[in-house]
Amino acid sequence: MGEGEGWKGGEGIGVKGLGKGLGPYLAGLIEGDGTIIVPKIERSFKTGKLTYASIQIAFHAKDLPLAVMLLKLIGEGSINKRKATAAYILSLNSRKGLLNMISLLNGHLRTPKWFAFSDLIVWLNNRDSSLQLQIKPMEKESLISNSWLSGFIEADGSFQVRTSLKSKQPRLGCSLEISQARQAKNGEDMFPILNSIGELLDVKVNPIRGDRKNPQYRLRTSTLQSNLKLVQYLDKFPLYSSKRLNYQDWRKIFQYFLEGTQLNNVNKILEIKSQMNDRRTVFNWDHLAELDNI
Incomplete structure (x- = not known):
């Protein structure tokens, strides 16, 4: 697989059609090996272009099939190889992709990454006041209750x-x-x-x-x-x-x-x-x- 090659998400089956365990599983995966990026400014000082939020998950190269399957289920996003490493990054940048992921994750995060997740929801609400997304609190149920771990x-x-x-x-x-x-x-x-x-x-x-x-x-x-x-x-x-x-x-x-x-x-x-x-x-x-x- 060349470094310039990648994958993009299709329609997926819709997050409402996915099993209830996928959200906690993704939350654990992101809280262990993911990044939630929320812009602090509306436009880049250097280029003047709009800034965008993103959710990124890192995968070892041998786990590329899992990354591709998750991309298919989420229905949005892209996967690209990180240069000079044995890693791929699944990235969600589009409004639909972020909303799909928020729908899956909301209420299932358990670590301080919840604060960045909350900032992301506030950022999206500020961009589009019609969204009125609610921020659910950190998951407090026992770890034995779902697939987060x-x-x-x-x-x-x-x-x-x-x-x-x-x-x-x-x-x-x-x-x-x-x-x-x-x-x-x-x-x-x-x-x-x-x-x-x-x-x-x-x-x-x-x-x-x-x-x-x-x-x-x-x-x-x-x-x-x-x-x-x-x-x-x-x-x-x-x-x-x-x-x-x-x-x-x-x-x-x-x-x-x-x-x-x-x-x-x-x-x-x-x-x-x-x-x-x-x-x-x-x-x-x-x-x-x-x-x-x-």
């Missing part, structure tokens, strides 16, 4: 398998790791949402990289109990990026831990691990057919 894991989660075999007693483990900057772009603390995830999965949130320019929070499942809670959630609200395939492999390995047979299946665990994450070469996207009805 699935979207957030798509953006910031990583399924890990530990295989330390050099010692006399092999050390094996499997975990989900989620890392996030401690502060959102508006300066708000990200701890509350990370702590909510930690409470759901029964793990602690730890501050890391405190001596670096961009300190982070990290949580990691590692016990049978925390991993089992993760499995129960993701079996109900599945992933749709290539991480779904990593999760399915990770889940096979976790089953050995549930059965207490991990030490008897080291070779199988190593074989499964060798095909996960950056080592994955085979992808199946049949599950994307379910995305419009989650």
